[in-house]
Amino acid sequence: xxxxxxxxxxxxxxxxxxxxxxxxxxxxxxxxxxxxxxxxxxxxxxxxxxxxxxxxxxxxxxxxxxxxxxxxxxxxxxxxxxxxxxxxxxxxxxxxxxxxxxxxxxxxxxxxxxxxxxxxxxxxxxxxxxxxxxxxxxxxxxxxxxxxxxxxxxxxxxxxxxxxxxxxxxxxxxxxxxxxxxxxxxxxxxxxxxxxxxxxxxxxxxxxxxxxxxxxxxxxxxxxxxxxxxxxxxxxxxxxxxxxxxxxxxxxxxxxxxxxxxxxxxxxxxxxxxxxxxxxxxxxxxxxxxxxxxxxxxxxxxxxxxxxx
Amino acid sequence: xxxxxxxxxxxxxxxxxxxxxxxxxxxxxxxxxxxxxxxxxxxxxxxxxxxxxxxxxxxxxxxxxxxxxxxxxxxxxxxxxxxxxxxxxxxxxxxxxxxxxxxxxxxxxxxxxxxxxxxxxxxxxxxxxxxxxxxxxxxxxxxxxxxxxxxxxxxxxxxxxxxxxxxxxxxxxxxxxxxxxxxxxxxxxxxxxxxxxxxxxxxxxxxxxxxxxxxxxxxxxxxxxxxxxxxxxxxxxxxxxxxxxxxxxxxxxxxxxxxxxxxxxxxxxxxxxxxxxxxxxxxxxxxxxxxxxxxxxxxxxxxxxxxxxxxxxxxxxxxxxxxxxxxxxxxxxxxxxxxxxxxxxxxxxxxxxxxxxxxxxxxxxxxxxxxxxxxxxxxxxxxxxxxxxxxxxxxxxxxxxxx
Ligand SMILES: Nc1ncnc2c1ncn2[C@@H]1O[C@H](COP(=O)(O)OP(=O)(O)OP(=O)(O)O)[C@@H](O)[C@H]1O
Ligand SMILES: [Mg+2]
Numbered sequence: 001x002x003x004x005x006x007x008x009x010x011x012x013x014x015x016x017x018x019x020x021x022x023x024x025x026x027x028x029x030x031x032x033x034x035x036x037x038x039x040x041x042x043x044x045x046x047x048x049x050x051x052x053x054x055x056x057x058x059x060x061x062x063x064x065x066x067x068x069x070x071x072x073x074x075x076x077x078x079x080x081x082x083x084x085x086x087x088x089x090x091x092x093x094x095x096x097x098x099x100x101x102x103x104x105x106x107x108x109x110x111x112x113x114x115x116x117x118x119x120x121x122x123x124x125x126x127x128x129x130x131x132x133x134x135x136x137x138x139x140x141x142x143x144x145x146x147x148x149x150x151x152x153x154x155x156x157x158x159x160x161x162x163x164x165x166x167x168x169x170x171x172x173x174x175x176x177x178x179x180x181x182x183x184x185x186x187x188x189x190x191x192x193x194x195x196x197x198x199x200x201x202x203x204x205x206x207x208x209x210x211x212x213x214x215x216x217x218x219x220x221x222x223x224x225x226x227x228x229x230x231x232x233x234x235x236x237x238x239x240x241x242x243x244x245x246x247x248x249x250x251x252x253x254x255x256x257x258x259x260x261x262x263x264x265x266x267x268x269x270x271x272x273x274x275x276x277x278x279x280x281x282x283x284x285x286x287x288x289x290x291x292x293x294x295x296x297x298x299x300x301x302x303x304x305x306x307x308x309x
Numbered sequence: 310x311x312x313x314x315x316x317x318x319x320x321x322x323x324x325x326x327x328x329x330x331x332x333x334x335x336x337x338x339x340x341x342x343x344x345x346x347x348x349x350x351x352x353x354x355x356x357x358x359x360x361x362x363x364x365x366x367x368x369x370x371x372x373x374x375x376x377x378x379x380x381x382x383x384x385x386x387x388x389x390x391x392x393x394x395x396x397x398x399x400x401x402x403x404x405x406x407x408x409x410x411x412x413x414x415x416x417x418x419x420x421x422x423x424x425x426x427x428x429x430x431x432x433x434x435x436x437x438x439x440x441x442x443x444x445x446x447x448x449x450x451x452x453x454x455x456x457x458x459x460x461x462x463x464x465x466x467x468x469x470x471x472x473x474x475x476x477x478x479x480x481x482x483x484x485x486x487x488x489x490x491x492x493x494x495x496x497x498x499x500x501x502x503x504x505x506x507x508x509x510x511x512x513x514x515x516x517x518x519x520x521x522x523x524x525x526x527x528x529x530x531x532x533x534x535x536x537x538x539x540x541x542x543x544x545x546x547x548x549x550x551x552x553x554x555x556x557x558x559x560x561x562x563x564x565x566x567x568x569x570x571x572x573x574x575x576x577x578x579x580x581x582x583x584x585x586x587x588x589x590x591x592x593x594x595x596x597x598x599x600x601x602x603x604x605x606x607x608x609x610x611x612x613x614x615x616x617x618x619x620x621x622x623x624x625x626x627x628x629x630x631x632x633x634x635x636x637x638x639x640x641x642x643x644x645x646x647x648x649x650x651x652x653x654x655x656x657x658x659x660x661x662x663x664x665x666x667x668x669x670x671x672x673x674x675x676x677x678x679x680x681x682x683x684x685x686x687x688x689x690x691x692x693x694x695x696x697x698x699x700x701x702x703x704x705x706x707x708x709x710x711x712x
Contacts, residue, residue, distance in 0.1 A: 086548060
């Protein structure tokens with residue numbers, strides 16, 4: 001349903017997306033996970049036809065976005081990262097407008113508007129002007145406006161930012177519902193947990209490149225069975241690197257004066273030895289964190305930095 | 310088409326929800342119009358006035374002169390009332406009439422004797438058009454009487470005093486009256502009065518006709534600028550890119566905005582023409598065509614203004630550029646001062662500004678003048694300009710404005 005091939009997008013000299021390829025099928029939720037500035041919104045812009053790629057091709061529902069934009073846009077539902085609503089209009093009026101643009105009319109439009117308002121928990125505020133809504137409520141309406149016409153392809157750009165935990169659970173359920181009904185969902189986020197719990201497959205993006213993609217299980221396998229050990233304190237990077245490397249089963253990811261990061265297999269058994277080795281060589285350890293294999297640790301392994309910096 | 314209607318409805322709803330912006334654009338010219346109305350009162354291109362006639366002679370000839378004021382085109386403007394000289398003077402002092410005509414005793418006799426005949430006219434200094442008509446018409450009639458005297462002097466002499474004139478004499482008088490009316494006619498032709506009165510400073514001016522269409526276009530300009538600036542608001546709100554990713558793309562959005570703008574201009578034009586006619590006595594010979602013209606030319610001004618918006622580098626420069634353009638165009642294009650009151654060089658430029666040109670066309674339509682072909686050409690030109698602007702705006706919105 002969405003096919004992105006060797007996508008490249010430049011802003012002047014800045015490479016925002018480089019050689020990105022992925023595919024999202026019907027009924028599937030594909031997560032695009034990456035830190036700020038990774039190129040997620042730019043990728044979505046190229047899929048929605050808002051941005052013109054510098055290279056590569058994008059097809060939506062079989063239609064090339066560049067050559068056959070109208071047909072491609074018809075199957076799309078978009079929830080932009082920025083809240084894009086008319087604040088002076090009511091929730092219903094916003095829904096009627098956005099639904100109307102996609103060809104919904106009359107009874108059907110009214111019914112669908114009511115449905116998505118129920119889904120997003122806004123039914124009670126339906127006729128109030130949006131400018132009186134809280135930030136989270138606007139977010140929910142922003143999502144509702146992208147769902148109202150029951151699109152076959154959904155592009156969701158961080159749709160749950162600023163939404164309270166209960167509402168978020170509800171929204172994620174709504175999105176899962178769409179996929180179950182056969183929609184193809186592209187979901188960008190920098191929330192690890194969200195990607196882990198929501199997405200069937202995940203593409204990890206950094207500096208415009210998709211550095212890894214696959215199901216959660218596949219990605220976990222890339223890490224091996226190793227845990228991620230994070231130490232803060234005062235270290236001598238070169239010496240620490242050497243010391244840790246002497247221990248089998250430890251891979252140093254990052255060694256700096258204040259932080260040491262390494263992937264460790266069978267960490268609970270090895271940990272005491274590692275710590276005492278470091279302490280004996282005069283380095284100071286203040287804090288120790290051991291993380292189970294997760295997207296976060298994968299991201300750290302792949303990029304050498306944490307996702308949320 | 311459907312997406313355009315959806316977009317139009319959205320736009321009209323937004324204006325209904327937030328009418329303050331619209332009210333300000335239309336309010337400024339309305340306030341100016343009210344001020345003008347209070348300052349200059351009701352002006353009308355067809356003047357009306359009361360004329361008091363005191364016929365102290367009561368001869369055949371004096372009665373003819375007195376009756377002449379209520380004949381032909383003058384009958385439409387002048388309400389003639391017979392009074393005694395004393396009553397007439399009293400009422401003039403109270404400002405109840407535009408002019409008092411006193412035909413002195415012996416008028417008919419001196420006429421027959423070919424001696425100079427005197428008629429006294431007292432005019433109301435507070436009024437200017439009607440008293441002038443009375444003075445000019447009286448002079449013209451006395452002129453005609455002189456011609457009559459010359460042509461029929463012999464007959465007149467042979468006319469038995471106090472008897473009814475012969476058929477030939479009546480016919481001759483009819484010719485003379487006809488001549489009078491024709492001579493006087495130039496003062497009754499509204500366009501001529503318009504030209505004469507608006508040319509000079511101390512002559513009477515029809516303020517309504519002069520200022521009102523300009524004020525209407527000021528409202529159109531302000532509204533066009535304000536409504537087109539909304540494209541920047543839509544960009545900032547994110548609704549423009551969101552709509553651009555819908556099947557209708559930017560054309561649906563822009564089309565809806567244009568349609569809403571034209572609807573506003575049509576409403577504005579209708580209210581303006583009806584209100585102007587009712588309050589200021591504005592002449593509106595082709596009201597429907599005039600309203601359509603306001604909507605049509607307003608749409609083109611909106612697109613011209615949109616052209617400016619989508620080429621601005623930021624919303625700040627768009628706002629500044631917009632205000633500057635509106636003020637300049639309103640000033641030069643005859644919205645603050647009518648072309649008639651401008652220095653010639655400025656009027657020469659102003660008439661070729663888009664709004665100035667549209668304003669002149671509106672005045673032509675309101676006065677009922679101008680040939681239909683010219684009006685058709687004007688409509689075609691506006692359509693052409695509008696289409697070109699539309700095309701450039703859509704291209705620009707797609708290519709650069711959104712990115
Ligand atoms: N209109 C633009 N002009 C120039 N550079 C841009 C523009 N939009 C984005 N960029 C740059 O492109 C890169 C990718 O930006 P993008 O918005 O796609 O990131 P993102 O992954 O969506 O980030 P975030 O999580 O913060 O939303 C960034 O370096 C950004 O500075
Ligand atoms: Mg983004």
